[in-house]
Amino acid sequence: MNYIALLAFLLLSGGTLQAQDALKAYREAKQAILDEDYKAGMEGLRPYLDKNTYGQLSAYAHMHFALAAFRNEQFNLASSTLQALGQPPAGKESEWHYLQALLKFQQKDYIGGLTAVELIRDEQVYARAEEATFTYLRQAPLSSLVGNMRAFQRNKGFLAATSALLQEKSVMSTEEAQALSQIQANVVGETGAASVKPTLNREQLDIAVVLPFSFGEEKGKAALEGNNFLFELQQGMQLAVEEQQKRGRKLQMQSFDTERDPAKVLSILQEPYLRTADVMIGPLYPEETRLIGDFARQRALPFINPLSNLDDLVQDNPQAYLFRPAVGTIAARIVDHLSGALQAKRIALAYSPSSRDQLLAESIKQQAARKGIRITQEEEIRGNGMRSFLERLGIESREVQVDAILILSDNPSIAQPTLAQVEAIDFETPIIVPDSWLFFPFANYEMKAESQFLFFGNNTIPQTGRKLRHFREQFFERYQAYPSVNAQLGYEMILWLSETLSPAKGLDLHQNLSKQGLFQNGISLGLDFQKGGRSNAYVPLVRLVRGELVIQ
Known part of the structure; x- marks a missing residue:
C-alpha cells in the first residue's frame, strides 16, 4: 500500500499559488511528480529552489523536490534538500514531519522516525504515518521497541509492529510478555477481542484473496487452468475489481495461493499486504481456517469463506464469515415452507454423503420434528441409488404417500435420474432441490415439471436480466468463455464488498452489514447479512415459470 500518496496529494494540491504563465514550468514539474516521472519533476523544480529569486515559492519547491527524490529512492538527496530548507513552509508542518519520519525510518533511525511522527498534528497525515510506522518497524530491533512502549503508545502502527514481532518469538522474556499484554490491553474493543491492526489506507478498500488455487503435484499457473473452480471464482472477482476501478471505486485486490500447505499459509501471513488488508476472501478448508483464525482475530481482519455453508467454520471467531447461507439457515427456510405454504405432514428425504448435505439433512430432521413433520422415508444416496429411492416412494405406481420430496445434493448423478423419472411419470408431489439443479446442462424444466420443482437458494444467480447479460458479455470478451456459476459468485462477492x-x-x-439490509445491487437474487450476522440469511425458494425464477 502506498503510504506516500497522501503526502504527494497534499503537497501538490495545496499552498495557494498564483497561477501565472511564468510558473508554467513549475506546474508541469508538479504534474510530472503526480505522474510518477520523478526525474522530470525534479529537473523542472530545480530553478525554483533559488530562494532569492522565488521567495516563499522556493520553500514549497523544496518540499516537492524532496518528495520526488524520496520516491525516486534518492534518500540522501531528499534529506539534504529538507536540511537546506531548514524549516517547513507555512501550513505544511505535518507533511514536513511526515517526510522527515520516512527518511529517518529509511535510514533505520527508528526512534528518530517515531519522534518525528509524534510532531504531526494533522489527523489524516498522522494516520498515514502510523501505516508507514508499521511497515518500517517490522525490521526494527525488538528491544528498542519494547523499551520505548510508553513514549510511542499513541501510534497504532508502533503497537501493531511491536505486537507482530513479539508473537513471532517462540520464547519471550518477562518484559516482552508484559509488553504484549499491555498492547492487547490498550486495544481491546467493545467485543472484548484484541486488535493490533495498523491504521489502514482509508482512501481505498484492500482485499486479500487467500485460497488453495493449486495443490498436490501440480502447482503454479498450469494447475489453475482448465476446470479449476477456484480459478473460475478468481476470474469473476478480477473482472468485478477492474469494472469497479473503471467506475472510480477505490479498491485493490491481491491474491495468494496457499497450495493447501500449512507452511505456505504461515508464510503468506507474513506478507505486508495481509497485515494491512481490510478484508480477506478465504480460506476454504478447515485446517487453513484454524491457522488463519488467530491471525484474523488479533488484527480484527474479517475473512470470508466464499463457497462453504458449514457454519462450524465461523462460530468461534467473530471475524469469520460465510458468503453463502449457513446450513441451519437453509434448513429453517425449507422447513418453514414445508409447514407453511405446503402444509406438509410427511416428507421423504434423500441426501448425498457430502458433509454439507449430511449436516443439512440432520438440521432439517431436527427442525421438522419441532414442527410436527414426519420423515417417512430417508436415505443417504450412493452410486446409482436415486432411481431405487424414487421407486420405493411409489412414483411408478403414482401412489406417492408423502407431501413433499427433499433431495439434498449438487451431484449431477443424483439429479439426472430424478429428472428423467419425473419427465416420464405423471405425479404431482412437490420436489425441493438445491438451486444448482437449475444449471445442469441436461436439465429440462418444461411443462408440468416447472411447477413441481422448488429450488432452495444458495446465493442464487438468475439466468436472465440486464446486469447478468452485461456480466456475461464482459466476461466473454475478457476470457473468451462463458462464466461458470463459480465465476458468477466471485463477481457478485466483489460487487457486494x-x-x-x-x-x-x-x-x-460487521458494522456496515448491520445497517445494510437486503443487498440486491448485484447479479444474485439477494444477500442479507443484517439478519444472519456472519452468513447470508437470504434463502428464497423459487420456481421456474416460463423460463423466469419466481420467488415463493
Missing part, C-alpha cells in the same frame, strides 16, 4: 465497504461508508464490515 465494494458496495458494503468504502472510504465514505467506512471499512468496518
Whole structure:
C-alpha cells in the first residue's frame, strides 16, 4: 500500500499559488511528480529552489523536490534538500514531519522516525504515518521497541509492529510478555477481542484473496487452468475489481495461493499486504481456517469463506464469515415452507454423503420434528441409488404417500435420474432441490415439471436480466468463455464488498452489514447479512415459470 500518496496529494494540491504563465514550468514539474516521472519533476523544480529569486515559492519547491527524490529512492538527496530548507513552509508542518519520519525510518533511525511522527498534528497525515510506522518497524530491533512502549503508545502502527514481532518469538522474556499484554490491553474493543491492526489506507478498500488455487503435484499457473473452480471464482472477482476501478471505486485486490500447505499459509501471513488488508476472501478448508483464525482475530481482519455453508467454520471467531447461507439457515427456510405454504405432514428425504448435505439433512430432521413433520422415508444416496429411492416412494405406481420430496445434493448423478423419472411419470408431489439443479446442462424444466420443482437458494444467480447479460458479455470478451456459476459468485462477492465497504461508508464490515439490509445491487437474487450476522440469511425458494425464477 502506498503510504506516500497522501503526502504527494497534499503537497501538490495545496499552498495557494498564483497561477501565472511564468510558473508554467513549475506546474508541469508538479504534474510530472503526480505522474510518477520523478526525474522530470525534479529537473523542472530545480530553478525554483533559488530562494532569492522565488521567495516563499522556493520553500514549497523544496518540499516537492524532496518528495520526488524520496520516491525516486534518492534518500540522501531528499534529506539534504529538507536540511537546506531548514524549516517547513507555512501550513505544511505535518507533511514536513511526515517526510522527515520516512527518511529517518529509511535510514533505520527508528526512534528518530517515531519522534518525528509524534510532531504531526494533522489527523489524516498522522494516520498515514502510523501505516508507514508499521511497515518500517517490522525490521526494527525488538528491544528498542519494547523499551520505548510508553513514549510511542499513541501510534497504532508502533503497537501493531511491536505486537507482530513479539508473537513471532517462540520464547519471550518477562518484559516482552508484559509488553504484549499491555498492547492487547490498550486495544481491546467493545467485543472484548484484541486488535493490533495498523491504521489502514482509508482512501481505498484492500482485499486479500487467500485460497488453495493449486495443490498436490501440480502447482503454479498450469494447475489453475482448465476446470479449476477456484480459478473460475478468481476470474469473476478480477473482472468485478477492474469494472469497479473503471467506475472510480477505490479498491485493490491481491491474491495468494496457499497450495493447501500449512507452511505456505504461515508464510503468506507474513506478507505486508495481509497485515494491512481490510478484508480477506478465504480460506476454504478447515485446517487453513484454524491457522488463519488467530491471525484474523488479533488484527480484527474479517475473512470470508466464499463457497462453504458449514457454519462450524465461523462460530468461534467473530471475524469469520460465510458468503453463502449457513446450513441451519437453509434448513429453517425449507422447513418453514414445508409447514407453511405446503402444509406438509410427511416428507421423504434423500441426501448425498457430502458433509454439507449430511449436516443439512440432520438440521432439517431436527427442525421438522419441532414442527410436527414426519420423515417417512430417508436415505443417504450412493452410486446409482436415486432411481431405487424414487421407486420405493411409489412414483411408478403414482401412489406417492408423502407431501413433499427433499433431495439434498449438487451431484449431477443424483439429479439426472430424478429428472428423467419425473419427465416420464405423471405425479404431482412437490420436489425441493438445491438451486444448482437449475444449471445442469441436461436439465429440462418444461411443462408440468416447472411447477413441481422448488429450488432452495444458495446465493442464487438468475439466468436472465440486464446486469447478468452485461456480466456475461464482459466476461466473454475478457476470457473468451462463458462464466461458470463459480465465476458468477466471485463477481457478485466483489460487487457486494465494494458496495458494503468504502472510504465514505467506512471499512468496518460487521458494522456496515448491520445497517445494510437486503443487498440486491448485484447479479444474485439477494444477500442479507443484517439478519444472519456472519452468513447470508437470504434463502428464497423459487420456481421456474416460463423460463423466469419466481420467488415463493
